[in-house]
Amino acid sequence: MTTIRAIRGMNDILPDESSYWQYLESAVAAVLTSYGYGEIRLPLVEQTALFRRSIGEVTDIVEKEMYSFDDRNGESLTLRPEGTAGCVRAAIQNGLLGTPQRLWYSGPMFRYERPQKGRQRQFHQVGAEAFGIATPDIDAELILMTARLWRVLGIADHVQLQLNSIGSSAARQAYREALVNYLSGHREALDEDSQRRLQSNPLRILDSKHPGTRDVLANAPVLTDYLDAESREDFARLCELLQAASVSYVVNPRLVRGLDYYNKTVFEWVTDKLGAQGTVCAGGRYDGLVAQLGGKPCPGIGFALGKERLVLMLEALALAPPAAASADIYVVNAGAAAETAAFAALETVRDALPALRIVQHAGGGSFRSQLKKADKSGARWALIWGEDEVAAGTVTVKSLREQGLQESLPVADLAGYLAHHSSP
Ligand code: ATP
Numbered sequence: 411m412t413t414i415r416a417i418r419g420m421n422d423i424l425p426d427e428s429s430y431w432q433y434l435e436s437a438v439a440a441v442l443t444s445y446g447y448g449e450i451r452l453p454l455v456e457q458t459a460l461f462r463r464s465i466g467e468v469t470d471i472v473e474k475e476m477y478s479f480d481d482r483n484g485e486s487l488t489l490r491p492e493g494t495a496g497c498v499r500a501a502i503q504n505g506l507l508g509t510p511q512r513l514w515y516s517g518p519m520f521r522y523e524r525p526q527k528g529r530q531r532q533f534h535q536v537g538a539e540a541f542g543i544a545t546p547d548i549d550a551e552l553i554l555m556t557a558r559l560w561r562v563l564g565i566a567d568h569v570q571l572q573l574n575s576i577g578s579s580a581a582r583q584a585y586r587e588a589l590v591n592y593l594s595g596h597r598e599a600l601d602e603d604s605q606r607r608l609q610s611n612p613l614r615i616l617d618s619k620h621p622g623t624r625d626v627l628a629n630a631p632v633l634t635d636y637l638d639a640e641s642r643e644d645f646a647r648l649c650e651l652l653q654a655a656s657v658s659y660v661v662n663p664r665l666v667r668g669l670d671y672y673n674k675t676v677f678e679w680v681t682d683k684l685g686a687q688g689t690v691c692a693g694g695r696y697d698g699l700v701a702q703l704g705g706k707p708c709p710g711i712g713f714a715l716g717k718e719r720l721v722l723m724l725e726a727l728a729l730a731p732p733a734a735a736s737a738d739i740y741v742v743n744a745g746a747a748a749e750t751a752a753f754a755a756l757e758t759v760r761d762a763l764p765a766l767r768i769v770q771h772a773g774g775g776s777f778r779s780q781l782k783k784a785d786k787s788g789a790r791w792a793l794i795w796g797e798d799e800v801a802a803g804t805v806t807v808k809s810l811r812e813q814g815l816q817e818s819l820p821v822a823d824l825a826g827y828l829a830h831h832s833s834p
Pocket residue numbers: 492521523528529530531533534535668687689690691692693714715716717718719
């Protein structure tokens with residue numbers, strides 16, 4: 411029989427690797443919490459219509475990346491490809507938008523893409539969203555939060571902030587016309603995708619990696635020249651605030667982002683440590699989205715970071731949390747009476763010292779084989795129960811680090827002894 415394997419692009423994260431994930435996740439949660447953001451937990455599945463209406467019909471995600479299926483009642487559902495749409499849906503539905511809201515979430519997202527390094531079909535993001543604040547101070551806050559996170563993680567020297575304003579939708583409309591005008595004159599030089607986008611989503615052409623298209627783009631009109639006054643002022647203020655907080659950035663007038671709902675500020679944190687998949691965090695303002703999804707008009711801004719790519723960076727830069735041994739103590743208990751004595755004593759020790767990681771040997775076997783396992787476990791101590799200990803009501807504590815260090819003590823003294831000796 412053939413064995414069943416995981417879906418391509420949907421990876422297992424094994425204990426060796428999950429220590430990086432835990433390190434990343436606890437750092438992110440601590441930073442977000444310290445800025446007053448509250449965690450929101452959202453469903454993985456939403457109505458397909460939610461994503462079509464928010465992300466946009468002619469985007470990569472909606473055109474070809476969504477995992478959609480019919481529910482038993484025939485309704486079309488989709489595994490969420492990103493978090494903002496669901497977060498906005500939840501904020502509207504639960505009446506959260508009467509006052510400013512700072513929210514964050516974390517979890518898997520699903521996109522049908524070609525799997526490669528830093529690109530999966532099930533991948534994981536942390537996102538933050540701030541609602542109800544139209545001024546660029548909140549744009550600055552979100553960016554400062556990410557900058558702090560890179561410092562906490564130790565990767566600040568390896569990421570660069572790219573920043574742009576894509577203006578109001580009216581400004582974008584005017585620019586769009588100018589761009590289409592210009593590009594239509596160079597249609598033959600464009601790649602096939604870009605020719606198609608000329609009708610459907612011309613701004614996305616700015617993202618093209620095709621060399622011919624890039625040559626044409628070099629002389630294309632730039633969005634910056636079409637910005638409305640308010641977007642210009644807000645962007646200038648954002649830049650001032652970032653400078654005041656000593657966050658460096660590069661203005662990239664070609665940065666547009668691939669989702670339809672953005673306006674004004676857009677930003678990406680990029681690295682050269684990961685090859686082609688260089689964006690580790692991306693975000694922007696989406697002032698029209700709440701109303702577009704049926705809520706009372708309410709400005710919003712957010713970002714999402716890709717956990718896989720950050721874990722790859724931590725690995726590439728050898729910024730691992732020290733590979734933790736899985737146990738502090740390994741319990742050797744050969745024979746039924748010894749096993750009974752160990753079970754009777756260890757729960758008391760766990761009550762007294764809940765942080766101590768105690769692995770009790772299970773599955774039987776000789777003294778010798780159990781002691782070998784104790785040595786291999788990386789634990790600092792072995793606790794040994796054999797016939798002699800059972801008869802005497804004692805336990806033997808043996809150091810697995812220092813040769814010959816071993817003592818025998820009454821079981822009743824064990825928790826006290828460990829409390830005294832087991833702190834690192
Ligand atoms: P890309 O240009 O790399 O496809 P994107 O613009 O589609 O990225 P966003 O929707 O902005 O990505 O998602 C925010 C972040 O989530 C990205 O910057 C990236 O770090 C991560 N991300 C997006 N798609 C994937 C994926 N398929 N696998 C792993 N991480 C991803």
